[in-house]
Amino acid sequence: MKICVTGGAGFIGGNFVHHMVRKYPDYEILNLDLLTYAGNLETLKSVENEPNYRFVKGDIADREFIMDLFEKETFDVVVNFAAESHVDRSISDPGIFVRTNVLGTQVLLDASREYGVKRFHQVSTDEVYGDLPLERPDLFFREDTPLHTSSPYSSSKASADLFVMAYHRTFGVPATISRCSNNYGPYQFPEKLIPLMISRALAGEKLPVYGKGENVRDWLHVADHCEAIDLILHKGKVGEVYNIGGHNERTNLEVVKTILQALDKPESLISFVTDRPGHDLRYAIDPAKIEGELGWKPAYNFDTGIRQTIQWYLDNREWWENIINGEYASYYEKMYGNR
Numbered sequence: 001m002k003i004c005v006t007g008g009a010g011f012i013g014g015n016f017v018h019h020m021v022r023k024y025p026d027y028e029i030l031n032l033d034l035l036t037y038a039g040n041l042e043t044l045k046s047v048e049n050e051p052n053y054r055f056v057k058g059d060i061a062d063r064e065f066i067m068d069l070f071e072k073e074t075f076d077v078v079v080n081f082a083a084e085s086h087v088d089r090s091i092s093d094p095g096i097f098v099r100t101n102v103l104g105t106q107v108l109l110d111a112s113r114e115y116g117v118k119r120f121h122q123v124s125t126d127e128v129y130g131d132l133p134l135e136r137p138d139l140f141f142r143e144d145t146p147l148h149t150s151s152p153y154s155s156s157k158a159s160a161d162l163f164v165m166a167y168h169r170t171f172g173v174p175a176t177i178s179r180c181s182n183n184y185g186p187y188q189f190p191e192k193l194i195p196l197m198i199s200r201a202l203a204g205e206k207l208p209v210y211g212k213g214e215n216v217r218d219w220l221h222v223a224d225h226c227e228a229i230d231l232i233l234h235k236g237k238v239g240e241v242y243n244i245g246g247h248n249e250r251t252n253l254e255v256v257k258t259i260l261q262a263l264d265k266p267e268s269l270i271s272f273v274t275d276r277p278g279h280d281l282r283y284a285i286d287p288a289k290i291e292g293e294l295g296w297k298p299a300y301n302f303d304t305g306i307r308q309t310i311q312w313y314l315d316n317r318e319w320w321e322n323i324i325n326g327e328y329a330s331y332y333e334k335m336y337g338n339r
């Protein structure tokens with residue numbers, strides 16, 4: 001089986017490449033990534049010499065390049081992780097989100113259709129469902145919850161999902177979609193809440209919490225997300241959407257306090273800053289379908305997962321310090337300087 005993993009130099013794609021290369025020595029894994037600010041080949045160091053792994057640099061929205069690649073390689077499966085993934089960046093610059101997330105997905109769908117890919121899997125997000133009210137803990141996102149997006153990021157992901165469904169129904173592209181809740185774990189870029197707070201707490205710097213810190217996210221360890229996608233590829237039904245989440249809801253303030261406590265740092269580092277425009281209140285997944293139909297169960301809960309993740313950031317300082325000391329420093333100043 002030959003699998004094209006797009007965005008495999010990013011956080012979740014990188015973890016997925018590790019998972020697949022180790023678990024399936026007989027599969028060929030080709031990692032296709034443009035190496036934007038979020039792509040980092042250091043993440044793949046321990047697999048780069050494996051005989052079942054290859055890296056190709058390229059843009060999923062470059063039609064000519066993608067068509068050539070698909071003609072040459074004849075993939076059985078495509079798993080599309082490649083995306084612009086940060087909500088705050090989509091608020092400052094929405095255009096690139098349309099290009100990569102919508103057009104890029106459509107180009108991959110065309111290539112998959114043209115070259116007879118047997119499974120196209122789209123890695124989507126729970127953000128396509130919009131948000132849930134804070135005062136209704138009984139409500140959860142189900143696969144039939146209407147799409148109702150808030151940010152340019154989530155709108156671009158929802159648009160991509162609609163194209164995937166359309167290519168399945170109209171052209172018979174054998175597609176599946178997964179919509180996962182917030183991921184955390186090794187190799188996450190330090191612009192996202194958890195690695196941002198770990199790296200800043202370790203440096204004794206202020207921790208910028210948006211608004212009152214009462215927004216709720218449903219956290220899933222990246223290893224559990226990778227296992228779920230593996231299951232969907234092998235046992236999932238074409239044309240179906242699967243929600244992925246492990247019932248680990250926490251307010252942002254709870255997450256930040258957990259990190260401070262684990263690192264033995266004072267809560268006085270917390271700094272409440274101007275809220276994110278359009279900030280979604282609460283995400284919460286109902287994972288009954290993937291649990292019931294595919295037998296998926298997460299291995300981590302938030303308490304075990306966050307401890308493992310904090311330890312990983314302590315043990316792998318070089319990986320994230322290289323990022324923080326590079327061009328990312330000016331990003332932080334631009335995004336948070338006047339907040």
Ligand code: NAD
Nearest residue numbers: 007009010011012034035036038039059060082083085183
């Ligand atoms: P990430 O930003 O860490 O990685 C994205 C990767 O895509 C990078 O390696 C980047 O170089 C690559 N890329 C960007 N534009 C490209 C292009 N035009 N062509 C080829 N490669 C390109 O993102 P992530 O957090 O790993 O998210 C991966 C996927 O999972 C995304 O589709 C995201 O929407 C989805 N998702 C993320 C989360 C989360 O909590 N992080 C949760 C649910 C779903």
Ligand code: TDX
Nearest residue numbers: 085086087125127182191192193208209210215217252
């Ligand atoms: O500095 C911060 N302060 C803060 O309070 C940052 C970066 C975030 N936050 C808040 C905003 C959110 O309520 O923390 C929460 C999590 O923020 P992000 O890490 O930016 O994630 P989120 O906006 O929830 O989106 C994530 O989950 C779904 C991923 O980035 C998406 O790619 C995924 O689809």
